[in-house]
């Protein structure tokens with residue numbers, strides 16, 4: 001399956017999540033024949049820029065298999081240059097039509113950034129870099145009167161969507177040309193459900209049959 005339409009790609013991804021949520025996964029593209037079929041080349045239909053949380057395994061929660069998803073994960077889905085380069089590779093070289101930012105409730109990176117903002121002290125070592133990258137989302141949430149972790153998570157997901165587009169001219173060009181979309185999904189650990197919280201262009205989730213979504217605003 002080679003998908004080139006952002007709307008179809010999002011619909012496919014959300015359909016897999018619905019199978020996972022309802023306990024009826026099909027585990028597609030995980031057999032030996034498919035493994036052999038994709039060995040010569042990959043055409044993933046979605047890039048997942050997700051949190052590294054061990055409960056957020058992309059192929060499981062979207063019920064997909066080998067060759068389907070191009071996955072880049074960091075704690076708190078922070079976006080540095082290696083992440084941007086990986087996204088640009090998938091979008092411009094592999095022709096992947098959809099980039100998804102995948103965050104989740106009770107995110108430890110968001111909790112750490114919220115705690116650091118309160119205490120005024122940053123964690124030691126490279127943990128500080130993760131906290132620093134999430135802190136602007138905590139500040140934006142505060143400016144909107146949002147202080148609960150899951151509320152901050154959704155704002156951080158939307159801000160990550162913006163950050164990808166602001167910092168990657170390659171991605172922005174693909175999106176402007178209609179060849180790619182960037183969508184933020186907020187995942188619930190207990191329910192297993194991924195809900196759309198941000199999208200560029202804004203009408204992609206509607207066309208894909210997703211829940212209503214507010215457009216990303218600066």
Ligand SMILES: [Zn+2]
Nearest residue numbers: 051053107108
């Ligand atoms: Zn997390």
